[in-house]
Amino acid sequence: MPVVDEKKTTEEEWEPRILAFACNWCTYAGADLAGLNRMKYPANIRLLRVPCSGRVNPQYVLEALQKGCDGVLVCGCHPGDCHYSTGNYYAKRRLMIFKRFLEYVGLEPERFNVKWISASEAGRFRDTVKEFTEGVRKVGPLKESFTLAPSAGDKLFGAHNESEAPASEEGGAA
C-alpha cells in the first residue's frame, strides 16, 4: 500500500496534488454545475466538502501543505452571499492573514489561494482550477520548495512491503 506516490517519483511524471475546500452551498454546487455542463478541467484537484468557508480552519491548510499537497485552494460564496450570512467574511479575514503568513515563512504564493465562486459560476470554477493547477505545476513539487522535513518514520512507511522478507512472518507471529 501506497508510499506517497509510489509511481510518481521522477520529475517528469510528477503531477501536482491539489486539495480544494469547497463550501457546500456555492462552490461545491458550482463544481456540480461544471460537471453537468461537461466542462473539462485538470484532474489534479480533489474537493473536500465543508458547510461554509467559515468552517475552513487555516490549520487544515497547513496540515495539507505539510503532509504532501502541492497546493491548497479554499472556495466559498461571494462576500454578502453566504448561506449563513457572515461565515465567508470571517473566512476572508482569517485567510487573508494566513496567506500572507504562509508567504512570509517562505511558501510560494501560487500554492495557496482563496476564490469566491457561486453555485452558478461553473465556468469560473473551471477557470480557477485550470489557473491554479497551472500555477502549482509551474512552481513544482512542494516537497523541495517548502522543505518538508521527513518525519522520522517517513523512510519506514512502505518499506516492509517492498522488501517482502520472510522476516515479516516472524513479525506476524510475534
Place this chain on the structure above:
Amino acid sequence: MSRIGVFVCHCGSNIGGVVDCPAVRDYAATLPNVVHAEDNKYTCSDPGQAKIRQAIEDYDLDRIVVAACSPRMHEPTWRALLSHTKVNPYMLEVANLREHDSWVHADNKEAATEKAKDLVKMAVAKVDHAIPLYTQQIPVNKKALIIGGGIAGMQAALDIADAGYKVTIVERKATLGGKMPMLDKTFPTMDCSACICTPKMSEVGNHPNITVKTLSEVTKVEGYVGNFEITIKEHAKYVDYDKCTGCGLCTTKCPSKKIPNEWNQGLDNRTAIHKVFEQAVPSKPVIDADHCLKLTRDKCGVCAKVCPTGAINYEDVDRETTETFGAVVLATGYELIKWEDLYPEYGGGAYPDVIDGLHFERIINASGPSEGRIVRPSDGKEPKSVVIVKCVGSRDPNKGKAYCSRACCMYGAKHAHQIIEHIPDCKVYVFYMDVRTPGKNYDEFYMQAKNDGACYLRGRVSKIYKEGDHYVVWGADTISGAKVEVNADMVILETAMVAAPGATETAMLFGVQTDKDDWIIEAHPKLRPVETASRGVYLAGVAQGPKDIPDTVAQAGAAASKVIGMFSHDSLESNPQISNVDIAKCSGCGTCVHICPYGAISLVEKHLRENSVKVTRDVAQVNPALCQGCGACTVACKPGALDLLGYSDKSIMEEVDALCQW
C-alpha cells in the same frame, strides 16, 4: 473497530463509462476498516438501495460510503434509506464520482479512476470517524409576530389569523396602513387606494385572532424558532384606549393647532392630540408629547376636561411586555429617499412647488388638504405645465442608490395620467432614463399615459431653478441629442424607495442580515425568497427590496403560508449537524459568542468537579435550535472546544491525511 461498506455506483455509463468502477471497488476493499465493497449499476434505484440494506445485514455494517453522484443530489435519499436500518443516517459519506470526476475528466480515464480512488479513500477516512447524530424536537408556539402594519404586514396577519392562529402586529406609527392609504389611486387599475386598503385595516383591527400594537417597537429578542421571547415596547399614547370611544371631541378643542401634519406631508396642520387620519386603525387619537402644552409646560389640559369618558392620561408611560412567539414576519417597509440633501441642483427642497410623489398623492387625494384639486403648494394655483422627473435617487450610485425602485415608472405614468385627466390643458413632461413596465397591464397603462398626451423625454434633469413664478427645468433629450429647457409650474420628483429607518437594527435583533442598502437579505434569492437565514423569521414586502403593491401582497401571502406551514406541526426537527461544546476544553473566552451570526452561543456559569475540586467557571453553551451549523465559531475557538458535528476537526483532518498519506 468500525465496519465500513463501500458502494460504487456506475450510474449507468455516466460514471462507469469513464471510471473503472470495479478497480475502484477493489481498491476500496483494501482500505482500513472496509469490510465490504461492491459496485452497482444504479445505487439510488430501488434495487440499489435494497443491496445496501442487504449488505448492512450480511456484513454487519455500521458506516456507509456511497461513491456516486453529488451528495447534493442523493445524500437525502440514502439518509432516508439508512433511517430504516440500524445504521445511523449521519454515518454516511458520499464520494462525488460523477459531477466532480467522470463528467469533467471523460478525456482522461486513467486520471479519472485515480481521482475516484482518492475521493473514495477520503470518504472512507472521514466516515471512519463519524459519530451517530440524532435530531431533536423543538416545540412550536403557534403565535406569530408581524413587524410592520403596512399592507404587507396586514396581509400576512390576515392570512395567518384566518388559518386560525394568533397574530400580533407591532407598528411603529400610531395607525395601521403604512404608506398605501396615503396614495390616491393605484396603477394600473386606478382603483382608489384608500378604498381597498382601509377595509383591510379595519378587518385587521376587528379580527378576533389579531392583536394590534401601535406606537410600538421590538426591543429585545431571545429564544429561537418556535420559541422566540420577544419584548415589545409600547410608547405612551396618553390616551386610554379601553376608555376612549373615538368620538373626536378632544381633537376639536385642542389649542395647539399649528403642527405640520405628517400624514399630508406638511401641506396642512394638525392638533397635538390627533388621529393620524380619518380612517386610522385603531380609530383613536394619541397625544403628540412634543407639542402638547400640558406635557411640555404643564398648562392647558383641555382634552382631559372635555373627554366624556375620562380616557386622557397625562401620566401614561412607555410599557414593555414580553411574549413568546413561534414565528416572525419582518415587514418593515420603506421611506422615500431624502432627496433634499442629495440633489441641491433641484433646489434642495427650497422650492415649494418641487415636490415628491407622495406629496403629490396627498395633493390629488380627495381626502387631502386640497380635496383632490391639483394646486401648487406655494400659491394654490392650478399648474398648466408639470414636469415629472423619474429615477431621483434611484439608479444613481454616485448620489443616491444603485438599484431601480421598480414602482416609479408606473406611478410616474399614473401621475401624468391623473394630471391630464384633471387639467386637460396642462402640459406634462416626463424625464426618464428607461421605462420599465413588466407587469400585467402595465405597459398598456404606460402607453395610455403617452396617448393621453404626456411628453416623455429620455434624459436626466440637470438643474431646476426658479424664474418669476415658474420653474425652469434643464434636461437633456438623449434621443435627439438636444438640450431641453422646460418651463414648469410644478415639478414632481419620483424619488427612490429606501429601507425604513431602524430596519437593520430590527433585523439584527433576529440575527438577520441586511445588505449594503439595508434591505433584508432573504435565505436564497430564488428558492427561499420569503425566508431569512434565521429559522422561523420570514420577510414580506418592501423590507426585502423595492416592489409594488401586487408583489408585496403576493409575498406577504407567501410568508404567511410559510408560517402556517410551520404552525401545522406541533414540533420541528432540529438539524443535528451543529456546533458542540466540550466544556473541559472551553476557557470561556467568549470569542464564539461574538462570531455566531445567530446568537446561538452564550456563556453560562457552570459548577463542575475537576480533579476532585469543585470549580465554577464560564463556559460556552450552544442552543441547538438556533445553531445552523456553519462552523464559523469552531475555527475561532483556538483550543477546539467547539466542534461541528458531522464535519468535526478530526474527520476533516483525517480526510486531509488520507488524501496526502494513504
Place this chain on the structure above:
Amino acid sequence: MILKDEMLDSLLTELSKEQIVYVPKQVNGTTRFAPYVSSDKMKLDQVNTVMPPKDLLFPQTQNMYHYGVEKNSGNMFIDPVIESADQILFGVRSCDMRSFDCLDAAFLTKGYIDEFYQAKRDRLTTIAIGCTEVSETCFCESMGQDPNHAPQADIQLRHGEGGYNVTAQTEKGEALLEKFKPFCEEGEVEVADVHCTLNVDASNIKDNLDILHESHELWDSMSYKCLNCGTCTFVCPTCYCFDIDQENRCKEGVRFRCWDSCMFSEYTAMAGGHNPRPEKRDRVRNRFMHKLNYFEDRYGKMLCVGCGRCIEKCPVSLDITVLIDRANELAQAEETEAAHA
C-alpha cells in the same frame, strides 16, 4: 601525551572517517553536539552547549516499531527498529559525562534493559575535556563531580598552554588512543584546576526532602512562579521521561518515542480526564523530588549533575540551587522543632 591545538582538526578528520564524531558546535543558531565536518568551527570554549548530549543515546524522537498489514498476504507485521552506529562524543564536559551515569542507570539497570538505548550506548566512545572556565550557574562540584576530570569518560583531555593532555581511562579509551598517537607527542602541558563559583550543600538533600512533607509550604513558594513549560526538562542532560506515540498511514504505522516533560499537565493526564498531578505545585515537587530524592532512592545517585542549564534557561529564573538551600534550611527548622517537642 599532548595533543597540540593545531593537530585537533586532523585528528577529528581522521576519526570521523570511520565513525560519526559528535562535537560541540553551532547548529541552526544554537549550540549542541553534532557530527564533525572538517571545516567546522567547534565551540570548545563554550562552557556548556545549550542542548545536552543526551540525544545521542536518547533522541528527542526515536522510532521503535514499524507495524502494519502486509499488502499481499494480509498478515500483520511488527518490525522493531533498532538504530545503532559507532559514535564518538568529543569535547563533552564533566557534568554531561556524569549524566550518562544517570541515563545508564535508568535505561540499563534494575532488571530492565532498554534495547533502543543499549544499541546506541554500546557503540559510543566518549572523549571528555576538563573545564577551563566555569559559568556562574555551574555547580557540578556540589553534585559530586569534578569539573576538571570526568572519571566516566573513555578518554579525558585537559587543556593547557598550546594543547591537551590526553589520558585513556577505559579499555575502549585505550583502543581509541591508538588512533590519537600519530597526532600526539610525548609530554604533558601544565593545566590549572577550576572550581565552581556556585556552591550548595547537597550532601543531605535527600534526607532533608524526606523530612518535608508533601504539603509543606516549600512547594508552594517554589512553584508559584513556574510556568509549566518544558524548558528545564528539555535542556536537562538527565531528564529521560518520554512518551510513546504512533503515526499511522492507512494500514501501517510507526511507533516512536519522544521526549516528554513532567512539567506539562498533559504528562500525567489520564483517559477520562483525571490528572493525579493537577496543580503545578504537584508537578514542580515531582520534578525536584525525582532529581534529588526518588532517583537516589532507587539508583543511589542524584539525577542532577549541576550543569546549570535549567537555571540559565528558565524563563522565570526558578533555581534548583535555591530550592536545595531552602529545603536544607526548612528541614533543619523542622528537626529543631521536633527536637523541642
Place this chain on the structure above:
Amino acid sequence: MSDITTTLRERARALMEDGTIAAFIGWEAGRFERQTTPLICLDAADTDRLIFDEYCVNTTAKYVRDLKQRGRIGVAVRGCDSRAINRMIEDNQFKREDVYLLGIPCPQMNDRKTGTVLNKCQDCAHRNPVTYDELLGEAMEETAPQDRYARAHLVSGLDRIARQNIFNMAFERCIRCYACRDVCPCCTCRTCFVDQRNVGWLGKQDNLSENRFYGMIRAFHISDRCIECGECERACPMDLPLMAINKKLVEDMNTLFGEYESGMTTDNEDALRSFSKTDLEEFE
C-alpha cells in the same frame, strides 16, 4: 534602594494588611547579580522582598489566573503588564475588580548580561501602565517607536528563499518546550491544541513540519490579540525570532483591517472575531 522599590513595598504591604488584596505579584532579586525573578507575596511580610529596577524582565500578569481564587490580587504593572491584564480581562479570564493594580512607569528593562536595553523593550510604545488603581512615580512622556514593526521588516524585506531559511532554521531548532505559550498572556486556553493529539492537529515528533505547525498556529491563534510584549521571545530557550512572526501578523491586521493595539482597552474589536463589509477584496 530606589524610591519606587520603597513605595512599592509600602503600598503592597498596606494593601495586604488592610485586606484589600489577598496576594501581590511583583519581582524580587535573584541569586545572581542583576538577576530578578517573579515574586508572589502571599503574606504581608513577603512584601519586604519586593524590588523594582531596570532588570525586572518578567511580565507577571499571567499569575493572576493561578491566584484569583484567593481573592483580589495586587499586581505591579508597567505598560506591558497592564496590557496583559486588559487582554486577559477581555478574554474573560478574570474581572477588573479582581485585580488591584499598582502602576509603575517603566524605565525600560535591560539585559542582565549585556546591560543594554532588552530586545523586547526596544520598540515599546506604552511604558506607562494603561490601566491602574494607583500610579507610583511620575508618568513619563511616551516615545513612539521609530518602526512598530521593525522586527518584521527586517525579514519581510528579504527574498522568499532567505525568509524560508530563517524560519526553517528557527523551527528546526525549536524543542517544543512551549515556554512561549506558557508565558504568553494571550494563551489562556485550558487545553492547548498541541495537547490534543487525538484530534490529530500535530504529532509529538520533533521535526521541522510539526514544529512549524506548532509555531505558526500558535502565532496565528494569538495574532489578533498579541499585545506585543515580547515575552515569548525572551522566554524562548532556543532564541527563536518569535516577534518577527508576531509583528508580521500584527502589521497585516493593522494594515488590512484598521489600526488597533491589543490590550489598550478591554473592549477591543479583535480583528479575527469581527469583519467589515468593506474589507479589501483580493479573492475576487
